[in-house]
Amino acid sequence: MKRMLYGVICCLFLVSLAACGGGTDKDTTKDKGTTTNKTEKNAPATNTADAEKTFKQTCAACHGADLKSGYAPDLDKIGSKYKKNEIEDIIHNGQGQMPKQNLSDKDANAVATWLAGKK
Numbered sequence: 001m002k003r004m005l006y007g008v009i010c011c012l013f014l015v016s017l018a019a020c021g022g023g024t025d026k027d028t029t030k031d032k033g034t035t036t037n038k039t040e041k042n043a044p045a046t047n048t049a050d051a052e053k054t055f056k057q058t059c060a061a062c063h064g065a066d067l068k069s070g071y072a073p074d075l076d077k078i079g080s081k082y083k084k085n086e087i088e089d090i091i092h093n094g095q096g097q098m099p100k101q102n103l104s105d106k107d108a109n110a111v112a113t114w115l116a117g118k119k
């Protein structure tokens with residue numbers, strides 16, 4: 001008799017767990033949906049095209065359209081010297097002879113991500 005009671009309690013416990021689990025699953029799906037949307041907006045493909053365009057407009061005059069033919073330091077292997085956020089920092093604040101660049105956070109982020117991949 002005691003055993004049966006234990007079994008029943010156990011079943012009830014599992015059922016309530018499953019019910020809770022179901023609720024959480026729904027929430028997670030919602031969260032995932034939002035995150036996916038955000039990621040899609042920053043899709044790498046669009047970023048690379050945008051980044052190259054921004055670079056040609058903003059940086060190429062000094063660094064060269066091919067990243068290494070300008071008077072300013074070569075950037076064709078810059079990814080092995082600086083991390084993305086360091087490049088972003090240089091864009092926003094300038095460095096030594098380089099004046100700070102007037103780019104939006106989004107554009108600076110895109111260019112920095114693209115350059116950080118140049119190794």
Ligand code: HEC
Pocket residue numbers: 055058059060061062063071072073074075078081082087090091095096097098099101103111115
């Ligand atoms: C007005 C010319 C000019 C423009 C425009 C310019 N840079 Fe520079 N950049 C320089 C010069 C000059 C240096 C070298 C600075 C120093 O160390 O004295 C430099 C350095 C850098 C460095 C560090 C290089 C190293 O090896 O330490 C990075 C990264 C960089 N620039 C990225 C960019 C990006 C990205 C853009 C466009 C958003 C840009 N620069 C636009 C002139 C420029």
